[in-house]
Amino acid sequence: MNVWFRDHWGNTSQELASDTILMDTTAPANGMVAATQGDASLTLNWSGFDDGTGSGIDRYQVAYQAGSVAPSSCNVGTKPPVTTDTTQDISIPANNATYSFRVCAIDGAGNMSSGATVTSKRQMVSDTTPPTGTVSIKDGAAATTSALVTLKLTLDPVAVGDGTIQMCISNNASCSAWSAFAATKSWTLAAGTGTKTVNVWYRDQWGNTSPEPNSDTIILDTAAPVNGKLTVEQSATGTLSLNWSGFDDGAGSGIVAYWTVSQKGTVAPSSCNTLTRETLAADTTTLDYTGLVNGTISSFRVCAVDAVGKISSGATVSGKPVPHTDPPTGTVTINGGDAGARSTAVKLTLALDPVDATDLPVQMCVSNSTTCSAWTSFAGTKNWTLPAGIGTKTVNVWFRDKWGNRSLEPHVGTIILDTTAPTNGTVTADPGDASLTLTWDGFADGSGSGIAGYRVVFQTGSLAPASCSVGTPIPVEDGATTLEHTGLVNGTTSSYRVCAVDAAGNVSSGATATGMPPL
Numbered sequence: 001m002n003v004w005f006r007d008h009w010g011n012t013s014q015e016l017a018s019d020t021i022l023m024d025t026t027a028p029a030n031g032m033v034a035a036t037q038g039d040a041s042l043t044l045n046w047s048g049f050d051d052g053t054g055s056g057i058d059r060y061q062v063a064y065q066a067g068s069v070a071p072s073s074c075n076v077g078t079k080p081p082v083t084t085d086t087t088q089d090i091s092i093p094a095n096n097a098t099y100s101f102r103v104c105a106i107d108g109a110g111n112m113s114s115g116a117t118v119t120s121k122r123q124m125v126s127d128t129t130p131p132t133g134t135v136s137i138k139d140g141a142a143a144t145t146s147a148l149v150t151l152k153l154t155l156d157p158v159a160v161g162d163g164t165i166q167m168c169i170s171n172n173a174s175c176s177a178w179s180a181f182a183a184t185k186s187w188t189l190a191a192g193t194g195t196k197t198v199n200v201w202y203r204d205q206w207g208n209t210s211p212e213p214n215s216d217t218i219i220l221d222t223a224a225p226v227n228g229k230l231t232v233e234q235s236a237t238g239t240l241s242l243n244w245s246g247f248d249d250g251a252g253s254g255i256v257a258y259w260t261v262s263q264k265g266t267v268a269p270s271s272c273n274t275l276t277r278e279t280l281a282a283d284t285t286t287l288d289y290t291g292l293v294n295g296t297i298s299s300f301r302v303c304a305v306d307a308v309g310k311i312s313s314g315a316t317v318s319g320k321p322v323p324h325t326d327p328p329t330g331t332v333t334i335n336g337g338d339a340g341a342r343s344t345a346v347k348l349t350l351a352l353d354p355v356d357a358t359d360l361p362v363q364m365c366v367s368n369s370t371t372c373s374a375w376t377s378f379a380g381t382k383n384w385t386l387p388a389g390i391g392t393k394t395v396n397v398w399f400r401d402k403w404g405n406r407s408l409e410p411h412v413g414t415i416i417l418d419t420t421a422p423t424n425g426t427v428t429a430d431p432g433d434a435s436l437t438l439t440w441d442g443f444a445d446g447s448g449s450g451i452a453g454y455r456v457v458f459q460t461g462s463l464a465p466a467s468c469s470v471g472t473p474i475p476v477e478d479g480a481t482t483l484e485h486t487g488l489v490n491g492t493t494s495s496y497r498v499c500a501v502d503a504a505g506n507v508s509s510g511a512t513a514t515g516m517p518p519l
Contacts, residue, residue, distance in 0.1 A: 024055040024109035035120035055108030070117035074104035130208040143219040143253035194251035221252040225304035232319035253307035268316035272303035322403035332413040340416040340449030340504030359401040418449035418504035429515030449503035464512035468499035
């Protein structure tokens with residue numbers, strides 16, 4: 001507040017007079033209060049009272065009365081002197097008497113909070129020791145398949161004056177549902193597979209309560225183990241070895257054993273509870289089946305069993321023992337080993353390296369790709385169709401004996417499919433005495449099978465033969481691109497056609513030249 005003064009003549013204060021005060025109409029916020037035993041008294045301790053932006057907490061008022069209901073405000077009941085401390089001892093004359101208290105905060109403006117309350121019972125000062133005991137779930141079992149279990153509870157000897165003992169049972173770290181002590185209790189564990197903990201607190205008539213819960217644990221396991229992977233391999237003649245891994249019981253009771261069953265044929269037993277089974281320890285991951293008939297298929301199922309008797313559905317595999325594991329070998333050639341072919345229709349020639357009579361019959365699988373599934377009886381020859389398109393073609397062949405031993409890698413035959421004739425180049429004819437020397441260049445086969453040689457034909461006169469299939473042929477050495485044609489008559493004209501021939505047998509239309517030895 002600001003004040004100015006003025007006299008009769010109108011003289012006014014040059015400096016103002018002022019004073020301030022905090023306006024506070026809101027009571028403090030309540031905190032928490034607790035009561036502890038003292039010598040013929042109860043000690044109250046409180047905290048958390050707050051006046052926010054108000055005038056600040058100045059003092060505290062306590063009010064109390066007998067019974068389990070606190071005074072309705074700090075203006076009624078028995079009121080000890082106000083205090084600026086956050087603790088106060090209250091004298092209680094009688095043992096086992098229940099009193100209820102209210103603690104209110106008063107701020108600098110005189111506003112009083114509604115108060116925090118607590119109820120407590122004064123007990124014999126000599127007895128502040130809480131009762132102790134134990135709890136056991138399902139007689140101490142390690143695991144259970146049901147969430148509904150029976151608890152067994154015991155109390156250590158208690159003093160006669162402690163009266164009736166109560167217990168509070170919980171699936172978590174806090175508890176509020178107190179009931180009279182009982183030696184057994186039906187209880188429902190928390191849902192979900194995994195380790196479950198049951199906590200129990202004990203309390204005597206003085207309110208002495210277990211500072212830490214008495215606990216027991218058990219694994220709740222309602223799910224069977226998850227299957228892993230099962231493989232089979234031959235370890236000796238007439239013997240198959242099973243190997244498995246990856247079976248898992250998650251948060252369950254843990255795998256304690258494996259069961260294995262088998263039967264002849266390609267279908268495994270429907271479960272591990274059928275037929276005669278082998279029981280193996282949890283650390284076993286392999287088993288040899290001996291005395292099997294070579295060439296006869298057997299099928300197997302392996303199941304994991306956990307500590308509560310849950311059984312996985314099982315992993316399956318089939319296998320066949322054989323007298324050896326060496327696959328047959330051989331070769332394949334296309335069109336008798338030709339480098340090229342003009343048609344997709346070809347003839348395969350197949351040969352097998354010597355095999356033991358006990359390995360017969362042998363099958364073969366022929367494919368234009370790197371995979372094959374169409375097995376047929378072995379044959380020395382086979383008509384086959386290559387894939388369309390100019391270029392190198394590969395035919396893959398696998399061999400398989402009666403035991404199922406098959407080629408790990410295919411036997412390969414290759415040929416160039418070439419349906420296009422080479423392109424022509426140029427030819428020159430240079431005269432000599434009674435001779436003409438032919439030279440050619442520029443013939444090409446593109447992406448075909450490649451030029452394998454040349455054909456040269458001629459006839460007398462100025463018109464070359466119509467193709468390299470007519471006229472008089474002249475022998476050409478392999479790889480030659482020139483030849484000398486001798487024995488001619490000087491002054492007589494001769495005409496020539498030179499054709500390129502590729503590896504597939506395609507013949508170009510030819511390039512021509514005409515020449516005459518001089519007179």
